[in-house]
Amino acid sequence: MSASTxxxxxxxxxxxxxxxxxxxxxxxxxxxxxxxxxxxFGAALISVFTxxxxxxxxxxxxxxxxxxxxxxxxxxxxxxxxxxxxAHYGIMxxxxxTLTSSAVALMVALPLGTxxxxxxxxxxxFKVREISKPFLELLGGVPTIVYGYFALVFxxxxxxxxxxxxxxxxxxxxxxxxxxMIIPYVASLSEDAMRAVPxxxxxxxxxxxxxxxxxxxxxxxxxxxxxxxxxxxxGISRAVGETMILAVAAGMQPNLTFNPADSGATITSYIxxxxxxxxxxxxxxxxxIFAAGLTLMLMTLMFNLLGYWLRKRFREVY
Amino acid sequence: xxxxxxxxxxxxxxxxxxxxxxxxGVLGILSxxxxxxxxxALFVDMAIQGIPRLDGNFFINxxxxxxxxxGILSAWVxxxxxxxxxxxxxxxxxxxxxxxxxxxxxxxxxxxxxxxNITNLAGVPSIVYGLLALGLFVYQFGFGQSILSAGLTLxxxxxxxxxxxxxxxxxAIPxxxxxxxxxxxxxxxQTVRDHILPxxxxxxxxxxxxxxxxxxxxxxxxxxxxxxxxIAFLPNAPFAGDPPAGLFDWLFSPxxxxxxxxxxxTSRPEAAFQVNAAxxxxxxxxxxxLMNGAAIWLRYHLRKNIKx
Numbered sequence: 001m002s003a004s005t006x007x008x009x010x011x012x013x014x015x016x017x018x019x020x021x022x023x024x025x026x027x028x029x030x031x032x033x034x035x036x037x038x039x040x041f042g043a044a045l046i047s048v049f050t051x052x053x054x055x056x057x058x059x060x061x062x063x064x065x066x067x068x069x070x071x072x073x074x075x076x077x078x079x080x081x082x083x084x085x086x087a088h089y090g091i092m093x094x095x096x097x098t099l100t101s102s103a104v105a106l107m108v109a110l111p112l113g114t115x116x117x118x119x120x121x122x123x124x125x126f127k128v129r130e131i132s133k134p135f136l137e138l139l140g141g142v143p144t145i146v147y148g149y150f151a152l153v154f155x156x157x158x159x160x161x162x163x164x165x166x167x168x169x170x171x172x173x174x175x176x177x178x179x180x181m182i183i184p185y186v187a188s189l190s191e192d193a194m195r196a197v198p199x200x201x202x203x204x205x206x207x208x209x210x211x212x213x214x215x216x217x218x219x220x221x222x223x224x225x226x227x228x229x230x231x232x233x234x235g236i237s238r239a240v241g242e243t244m245i246l247a248v249a250a251g252m253q254p255n256l257t258f259n260p261a262d263s264g265a266t267i268t269s270y271i272x273x274x275x276x277x278x279x280x281x282x283x284x285x286x287x288x289i290f291a292a293g294l295t296l297m298l299m300t301l302m303f304n305l306l307g308y309w310l311r312k313r314f315r316e317v318y
Numbered sequence: 319x320x321x322x323x324x325x326x327x328x329x330x331x332x333x334x335x336x337x338x339x340x341x342x343g344v345l346g347i348l349s350x351x352x353x354x355x356x357x358x359a360l361f362v363d364m365a366i367q368g369i370p371r372l373d374g375n376f377f378i379n380x381x382x383x384x385x386x387x388x389g390i391l392s393a394w395v396x397x398x399x400x401x402x403x404x405x406x407x408x409x410x411x412x413x414x415x416x417x418x419x420x421x422x423x424x425x426x427x428x429x430x431x432x433x434x435n436i437t438n439l440a441g442v443p444s445i446v447y448g449l450l451a452l453g454l455f456v457y458q459f460g461f462g463q464s465i466l467s468a469g470l471t472l473x474x475x476x477x478x479x480x481x482x483x484x485x486x487x488x489x490a491i492p493x494x495x496x497x498x499x500x501x502x503x504x505x506x507x508q509t510v511r512d513h514i515l516p517x518x519x520x521x522x523x524x525x526x527x528x529x530x531x532x533x534x535x536x537x538x539x540x541x542x543x544x545x546x547x548x549i550a551f552l553p554n555a556p557f558a559g560d561p562p563a564g565l566f567d568w569l570f571s572p573x574x575x576x577x578x579x580x581x582x583x584t585s586r587p588e589a590a591f592q593v594n595a596a597x598x599x600x601x602x603x604x605x606x607x608l609m610n611g612a613a614i615w616l617r618y619h620l621r622k623n624i625k626x
Contacts (some may be wrong), residue, residue, distance in 0.1 A: 029505060036507045037422050038415045043414035044423070047481070050474055054446060057453030077399050101367060109533070112349045119346025132350060134614045141528075141610040142360070143535025145577040146599045149584050150360045165493040211335040212344045213624045234441065241443020243538035244577075248584055268445050269536065275542045281457065289542075297442070304441055 033242075062307040068284050074205065074238030074291065080254040080265070082288045083279075091295055093254045097206055097264035101175040101246055102239035108179025109235050113186025114228070120187070121194040122216040133188070140184035148248030156249065163261070164305035169251025172260040178245050186235045193227020194220050194305050226314040237300045243268035267292045364603065367596035376597060380550040381579065385590030390598055392549045393579035396465070399553065399568060400575055403469025404476065404533050409526055412477050413515075416484025416522075421510055447475045448542025456543050463544040465553065466569040471539050476529035482558040483525020487518040518557060520620050524613045531609035535602065537577035548582065549574040576602050 066074070069089045077090030116136075120129050155173040160166050168175075197220050205215040221228065251263030252273045265273070271289045279286045379389025380508075415436075423429040451471035461467040491514060499509040515522075553571035556564065576598060583595035 004439070033505050033507055037418075040414045040418035040422055043411045044418040044432050046411055046415065046474075047432055047439055049478065050439060050450070050477075051435050053454055054442070054450045057450050061453060083450075110353055115342075115346055115349040116353075119343070119349065123343050123346055134618075135357075135615060136353065138607060138610050139357050141531055141535075141606050142357070142604055143537070143577055143580055143606060144359065145365070145535065145537045145584075146603055149580065149595055149599050150356075152584065154359060154363050177356075180353060183353055185390075209332070210333070211339045213339045214335060216342075237441050241445065242374070243443070243445045244581065247538075248581065268443065271445055271449070272538060272541050275452075275544055290449060290453070293446055297446055300441060300443060300446075304438060 003154035015274055036180075044107050045306070054297070057209045058290055061287055062127050062294045065284065065287040065291045068287075069291075078256050080270075082285050083277075087284075089291075090256075091258045091292065094265055094267045094292060095264040095295070096256050096258055096268050097171065097246075097250070097254070098268070100258050100260055100264065101171045101178065101242075101250060101266060102236065104172060104175025105182055105239040105242075106236060108176055109182035109186050109239070110232060112179075113208060113231070114190055115188040115236065116183065117190035117194060117228075117231075118216050122193045122212055122220060133191075136184040136188055140181070140188075143180065144244040145248065147177050147181050147242075148245040151245055151249035158249065166261055167263050169249065169263040170261055171233070171246075171250050171264050174245050174249040175260060177249070178239060178241045181242070181245070182235045185238060186231050189231035189234060190224070190228045193224040193231065196227065197223045203232070206210040223316050226311045226316065229310040229314060230307050231302050233310070237303050240299055240303070241268065241296065243272060265294045332350045341463055361603065364596050367593055368600035369597070371484060371593050371597035374599070381548055381574075381582070382550075385588060385594055388583075388591075388594055389577065390579055390601070392552060393574050393576045393598070394601075395552055396549070397571040397575045400466050400468045400472065400540075400573065401463060401534060403569070405470040405526070405530060407473035408476050408480055408529065409589050411473070412480025412526075412529075413522060415477070416488065417510055417514070418483045419481070420485050421506065421514060436478050436481055440482070444475055444536055445538040445542055447471055448539030450474070451539060451543045459525050463546070463568060463572060464570045465573045467541050467543050468545060468573065468575070471543060472533040472536060475536065475539060476533050479529035479532065480522075480525050483528070484522050487521025487525075488514055490521065491517050505538040520616060523615050524620070527609050527613040527616070531606045533611070534609070535577055537581055539576060540578060541581070545574055545578055546572055576605075578621070 014245075031262050074089050076092070076312075078092060079088035079090050080093035081088045120132055124132065151173045152169075153263050155177055156166070156168060156170065159170075159173055201219050201223060202215055205219045210218070246266045247269040250266065250269060252265045252269050253263055254265040254270070255262050257264055270292055274286065274289045376389045377394065378391055379387060380391050381393075382388040412414075415432075419429070419432065423432075448471065451467055451474075455461045455467040455470055456463060461470075495513055495517065496509055499513050504512070549572060553568035553573060555568065556566075580595050580598040580602060583591045594617065
């Protein structure tokens with residue numbers, strides 16, 4: 001009996017040691033896991049901080065601006081001359097440039113983008129689609145400054161041959177090139193939405209004797225409306241936020257105009273213009289770019305909310 | 319008699335519908351051609367204007383008031399340094415965030431907020447990032463109008479791209495891989511490190527390349543933080559000069575990048591500078607095309623090779 005205790009004691013001890021060792025190891029492993037999870041969570045939180053920082057910077061800097069300029073003047077004044085002695089701050093002037101150029105761009109991008117999407121999704125042979133999709137992606141990857149250069153030195157002289165009165169800087173050629181730039185976004189997202197429509201719907205339509213075009217327009221497009229709407233919204237946001245094409249090719253004179261053949265400044269190109277100049281930080285002229293940026297941000301936010309609503313409203317679940 | 323009339327009417331109807339079909343097929347090709355033609359015109363025009371200007375000196379000269387002596391040395395060095403900072407910040411953060419959302423995140427309101435945020439950030443105009451950086455990095459943090467500010471700005475800008483690419487390629491890994499790993503006693507992190515990340519690395523790389531290609535061409539946010547357009551010096555190399563520069567001095571140096579150099583030349587009235595702009599633009603387009611092409615190639619081969 002005594003012999004057995006002598007034998008078992010060290011054994012027990014060593015077992016105890018092993019267990020506590022393993023427990024300790026397990027605890028440290030657990031600890032390490034928690035630390036890593038926390039670090040990864042921190043990285044994911046950066047996106048929330050970015051949004052908060054954008055809102056904070058825009059609102060706090062605009063706050064200073066709106067203490068000098070009443071909101072009424074900002075919204076309803078018809079002149080934008082913040083850098084002159086007789087300063088006026090009518091955002092309408094910049095908005096008109098933004099809206100005009102965006103309208104031109106969207107008149108190009110939305111119809112062409114939709115047609116390309118329908119064609120690639122419903123008509124094109126496999127080979128054509130396999131080549132076209134990467135090509136569209138390349139088209140979307142060209143830097144916008146390059147598009148701006150193209151609008152200024154290639155398209156504007158071309159348009160001037162047809163329409164000699166066109167000024168060297170104009171919203172029209174900037175808008176047209178912007179439209180071509182946006183085509184890939186609209187086409188690619190719409191096509192994804194159309195391809196997601198189940199085959200059975202098409203088969204049903206074909207079985208009734210419908211042709212490809214009838215099937216596309218009356219079955220596939222209605223079924224993909226929510227996805228196409230998001231593609232359009234993205235296209236609109238791109239157009240409104242586009243900067244360099246307009247800064248290069250549209251001139252930077254603030255004009256209250258809805259005529260694409262005029263030159264004009266947009267919210268974005270105005271920000272570039274001020275950033276290029278040497279206004280001191282903290283001056284009221286400098287603060288205008290944050291107010292302009294806030295306006296831009298609110299506009300894109302509005303479009304995003306609209307897109308969210310459209311997606312919910314037209315979502316089809318199969 | 320009546321029946322054959324009906325048959326003819328139906329045939330006529332179908333023939334008409336088929337004509338519309340054919341018409342739309344042509345319309346689709348024409349619409350595609352608008353994109354193809356624009357791109358070809360842009361590329362060829364820039365090549366014809368720019369290529370004669372692309373000799374060795376163009377790459378090793380500083381910008382100059384005389385168009386024929388001007389080069390893109392400070393611009394391409396600036397672009398390389400800014401891209402280095404961008405990659406260093408965006409890649410770890412983006413991949414970590416993607417891994418968290420796919421492998422760790424619980425289903426709760428916090429995760430929902432993060433996901434909605436990432437979607438919305440992808441739609442924020444790039445110039446707004448410039449304003450953010452101006453307020454935050456340049457003035458609040460006091461980084462000034464430096465390579466560091468620019469690199470971090472572009473990193474924030476491409477973060478959604480990297481996160482989305484990471485998530486998509488992680489989602490493509492079948493659940494059985496994870497189950498196998500857990501069954502062998504691996505922890506969450508061990509599974510991620512030894513299985514999830516290696517298997518998704520090619521897809522993540524594709525996303526990183528696309529993001530970097532976008533960052534290289536971004537002009538607006540960098541102009542907004544106040545990058546200078548005329549820089550005729552290089553940032554101090556570490557330990558060079560007298561007194562010797564610190565290891566990280568270059569981070570705080572003023573700089574210019576390729577697209578800004580091109581913008582600067584484009585906005586000058588003299589024709590000779592327009593030629594320089596075309597040459598710089600050609601180099602820029604070539605760089606983005608190569609990067610995007612590499613990403614597309616990578617994705618294509620990836621799709622072909624992986625069989626779980």
